[in-house]
Amino acid sequence: MPKLFKTTSANMSFVQKKNLYDEYKSAVKQGFIAGPAVSFNEFISTPNFDMMVDMKCLHCGYALRVNFSGYAHFMDTEGAAFPIDVCSHCGKLQFVPLDIYNKLID
Ligand SMILES: [Zn+2]
Structure with a gap:
């Protein structure tokens, strides 16, 4: 956990998670995040994804x-x-x- 600053959990709705996953997929496509992209279920099981x-x-x-x-x-x-x-x-x-x-x- 970061010490110098706070993070908060978003408690996201399914739609928000889906939107976040779409952003993630587009970031992978553009090369900002190393691919290949994981599945939606893998993505939402990533610790601290929200x-x-x-x-x-x-x-x-x-x-x-x-x-x-x-x-x-x-x-x-x-x-x-x-x-x-x-x-x-x-x-x-x-x-x-x-x-x-x-x-x-x-
Ligand atoms: Zn500015």
């Missing part, structure tokens, strides 16, 4: 709750202490967990 993290942009302040599983993979492969992403609002690589944001912006 973990969400509140993210906020250090540059523009844009905030969004996003699925954590892709970031968990990034942190594993990169040995990163927290995820950092491109902000979908301003396009800068400054999108970090809200708890990290609060530590950095005081």
Whole structure:
């Protein structure tokens, strides 16, 4: 479990899980996640697949709750202490967990 920031379980409905699976399949197709894609049943049995993290942009302040599983993979492969992403609002690589944001912006 990450220590520097909080994640929350989404308690998703079936439709939300299905949407998440569609996003996952498209990410595999685009090469963001290593394939081949697992089945829907395998996907929803992945530990923490429905973990969400509140993210906020250090540059523009844009905030969004996003699925954590892709970031968990990034942190594993990169040995990163927290995820950092491109902000979908301003396009800068400054999108970090809200708890990290609060530590950095005081
Ligand atoms: Zn931004």
